[in-house]
Amino acid sequence: MSDSKIWFITGCSTGxxxxxxxQALQRGDRVVLTARKPAQVQDIAAKYPDTALALxxxxxxxxxxxxxxxxxxxxxxxxxxxxxxxxNGYFSAxxxxxxDEIRRQFETNVFGLISLTKQVLPGMRKRRSGTIVNVxxxxxxxxxxxxxxxxxxxxxxxxFSESLSKEVGPLGIKVLIVEPGRFRTxxxxxxxIESKTIIDDYDATxxxxxxxxxxxxxxxxxxxxxxxxxxxxxxxxxxxxLRLALGSDAYQFLSDRxxxxxxxxxxxxxxSTGTDFPS
Numbered sequence: 001m002s003d004s005k006i007w008f009i010t011g012c013s014t015g016x017x018x019x020x021x022x023q024a025l026q027r028g029d030r031v032v033l034t035a036r037k038p039a040q041v042q043d044i045a046a047k048y049p050d051t052a053l054a055l056x057x058x059x060x061x062x063x064x065x066x067x068x069x070x071x072x073x074x075x076x077x078x079x080x081x082x083x084x085x086x087x088n089g090y091f092s093a094x095x096x097x098x099x100d101e102i103r104r105q106f107e108t109n110v111f112g113l114i115s116l117t118k119q120v121l122p123g124m125r126k127r128r129s130g131t132i133v134n135v136x137x138x139x140x141x142x143x144x145x146x147x148x149x150x151x152x153x154x155x156x157x158x159x160f161s162e163s164l165s166k167e168v169g170p171l172g173i174k175v176l177i178v179e180p181g182r183f184r185t186x187x188x189x190x191x192x193i194e195s196k197t198i199i200d201d202y203d204a205t206x207x208x209x210x211x212x213x214x215x216x217x218x219x220x221x222x223x224x225x226x227x228x229x230x231x232x233x234x235x236x237x238x239x240x241x242l243r244l245a246l247g248s249d250a251y252q253f254l255s256d257r258x259x260x261x262x263x264x265x266x267x268x269x270x271x272s273t274g275t276d277f278p279s
Contacts, residue, residue, distance in 0.1 A: 059112025
């Protein structure tokens with residue numbers, strides 16, 4: 001047990017969070033499973049009474065975050081691996097977006113992640129060790145119609161995480177950004193949130209993407225269990241690499257994105273480099 005890790009995972013009721021928790025517990029690690037409704041993870045905790053702790057946590061509640069981390073440290077002594085997995089999607093053309101839902105998206109996907117990270121950092125700094133895993137998306141490095149606000153949150157996570165890695169790396173703390181492609185989780189299924197406003201002019205772009213997402217739900221190529229295993233392997237590896245793309249589609253999407261960025265950069269090279277003061 002001395003070599004086991006202590007994980008704190010958000011969003012454990014379904015998908016990656018649940019798979020990560022189960023696999024970490026199966027191999028003998030200790031895990032703090034959090035969910036807005038802890039009853040949804042009690043079945044896992046009941047199987048591992050000595051090594052699992054199920055806690056209620058809404059990541060938009062700062063007081064709840066402080067209490068959850070304190071309870072985790074009281075039970076297991078420390079947090080070795082924080083997995084910021086909780087999040088949700090939102091389907092809406094930019095103009096269709098509803099202010100309350102946009103803010104809720106940022107509170108969950110960005111500000112909750114930031115608050116939890118800040119809460120575990122003092123202990124990690126003191127020990128000069130730890131890993132922070134931030135679950136982003138291929139949509140953190142590229143964008144599609146209908147999910148502009150979701151992309152905005154994930155691009156924020158990417159920038160935050162990259163800067164964080166440069167600050168805490170010299171202190172012995174690792175940061176890993178996970179960028180899944182299309183996996184069979186609830187992201188575009190029963191838990192999806194859509195704007196109630198529909199503007200016909202966006203039917204061929206945002207509207208088409210909404211329909212497409214509903215059609216492929218349940219047939220995505222990514223297996224959450226295999227994805228969770230890959231995350232655990234990457235954490236164990238202690239690799240210096242910051243990003244982990246998950247899924248063959250993610251690998252291809254991001255490979256194509258690199259080509260697109262390079263093409264764009266070269267197209268404007270003369271204009272870009274011609275803006276310096278004359279030497």
